[in-house]
Amino acid sequence: METPGRGTSASALRAREVLADVAHEPGAKKPDPIVVADHITRSFGGLTAVDVEHVEVQRGVITALIGPNGAGKTTFFNLLTGFDRPDSGDWSFNGTSLNKVPAYKVARMGMVRTFQLTKVLSKLTVIENMRVGATGQKGETLLGAMFKPMWQRQETDNTKRADSLLERFLLIKKREDFAGELSGGQRKLLEMARALMADPELVMLDEPMAGVNPALKQSLLGHVKSLRDDGRTVLFVEHDMDMVRDISDWVIVMAQGKIIAEGPPESVMGDQRVIDAYLGAHHDEALTFEAEEKIHAEASSEFQGGPAASAAPRASTGTTERTGSTAATGEHAAATEPASTRTDDHEDGPR
Numbered sequence: 461m462e463t464p465g466r467g468t469s470a471s472a473l474r475a476r477e478v479l480a481d482v483a484h485e486p487g488a489k490k491p492d493p494i495v496v497a498d499h500i501t502r503s504f505g506g507l508t509a510v511d512v513e514h515v516e517v518q519r520g521v522i523t524a525l526i527g528p529n530g531a532g533k534t535t536f537f538n539l540l541t542g543f544d545r546p547d548s549g550d551w552s553f554n555g556t557s558l559n560k561v562p563a564y565k566v567a568r569m570g571m572v573r574t575f576q577l578t579k580v581l582s583k584l585t586v587i588e589n590m591r592v593g594a595t596g597q598k599g600e601t602l603l604g605a606m607f608k609p610m611w612q613r614q615e616t617d618n619t620k621r622a623d624s625l626l627e628r629f630l631l632i633k634k635r636e637d638f639a640g641e642l643s644g645g646q647r648k649l650l651e652m653a654r655a656l657m658a659d660p661e662l663v664m665l666d667e668p669m670a671g672v673n674p675a676l677k678q679s680l681l682g683h684v685k686s687l688r689d690d691g692r693t694v695l696f697v698e699h700d701m702d703m704v705r706d707i708s709d710w711v712i713v714m715a716q717g718k719i720i721a722e723g724p725p726e727s728v729m730g731d732q733r734v735i736d737a738y739l740g741a742h743h744d745e746a747l748t749f750e751a752e753e754k755i756h757a758e759a760s761s762e763f764q765g766g767p768a769a770s771a772a773p774r775a776s777t778g779t780t781e782r783t784g785s786t787a788a789t790g791e792h793a794a795a796t797e798p799a800s801t802r803t804d805d806h807e808d809g810p811r
């Protein structure tokens with residue numbers, strides 16, 4: 461049976477095939493995992509933000525990491541990519557342990573991420589931002605810098621590559637504009653394009669849809685799907701359930717730091733544990749029976765894409781407090797970055 465939304469491209473069909481026999485359960489083994497993580501924990505004071513026993517990310521497919529606000533998704537991203545250090549645990553990329561590998565080396569190894577609050581450098585032009593994204597520049601070392609022909613050729617190649625990515629991401633006309641002049645959606649596109657400068661095998665996107673206007677959303681979705689067509693693996697954190705439903709081959713759900721469910725979107729979104737986790741995360745005070753019933757119906761509807769989905773208040777699915785919470789967690793993400801990579805003054809917030 462055709463699954464609506466995820467498409468029938470060769471890469472979508474391949475992804476479905478490769479995941480067909482994977483168990484719909486937390487920590488499920490995958491046929492060819494690109495990332496494997498074990499016993500990862502991270503606490504802030506008394507709060508355990510991440511407590512992941514085992515998780516595998518399948519190569520060549522699009523995996524969504526979802527969960528209510530504060531579930532630990534961004535912290536887990538930070539840990540996997542070397543922007544934060546776990547209290548315990550080990551994880552590998554292509555079979556190589558990344559424990560103690562700094563973020564810039566993780567990127568060079570082929571695992572590149574974007575941020576919830578984009579890190580485009582607003583005082584640089586679009587093309588300059590793209591050049592910053594290229595890893596392993598020959599002129600970066602003293603020896604390399606002394607051989608001008610070597611880095612000059614590389615710079616020319618990088619510019620060619622940057623231009624072709626800017627064409628692909630429909631940003632070529634903005635090439636000489638300052639990144640700070642771009643709209644929120646265009647910055648997301650630029651960040652994604654810049655991430656591809658490193659030619660990564662795994663692209664990790666933290667809330668690619670946040671702050672993107674509806675007109676750009678479709679094009680962004682297309683770009684994410686095209687990464688899978690290129691043979692890349694995508695892991696993305698997202699609250700926009702339409703996007704999750706539309707493009708994910710596989711969904712991993714976190715709540716209170718733990719992985720609580722896994723499976724294809726249609727199976728995960730009907731999972732009672734998942735609906736309960738979203739509900740539980742948003743209601744500290746006692747609810748009347750009627751209020752609880754109403755919220756429950758709205759949450760189910762949102763997950764299953766029913767008619768009430770668009771009318772349902774986002775509270776039920778954890779997006780009501782997005783603005784405040786996103787800003788707060790964005791600060792956390794920035795706070796956990798090494799000083800050398802911080803670009804706080806260039807960030808744009810979700811709008």
Ligand SMILES: Nc1ncnc2c1ncn2[C@@H]1O[C@H](COP(=O)(O)OP(=O)(O)OP(=O)(O)O)[C@@H](O)[C@H]1O
Nearest residue numbers: 504509528529530531532533534535785789792795
């Ligand atoms: N640097 C930090 N210092 C203190 N607490 C933190 C820090 N980073 C994260 N936390 C806390 O850890 C928990 C997990 O946060 P995290 O941002 O990873 O969740 P999330 O699932 O990404 O949430 P959201 O969807 O709202 O972005 C939250 O309770 C958060 O307040």
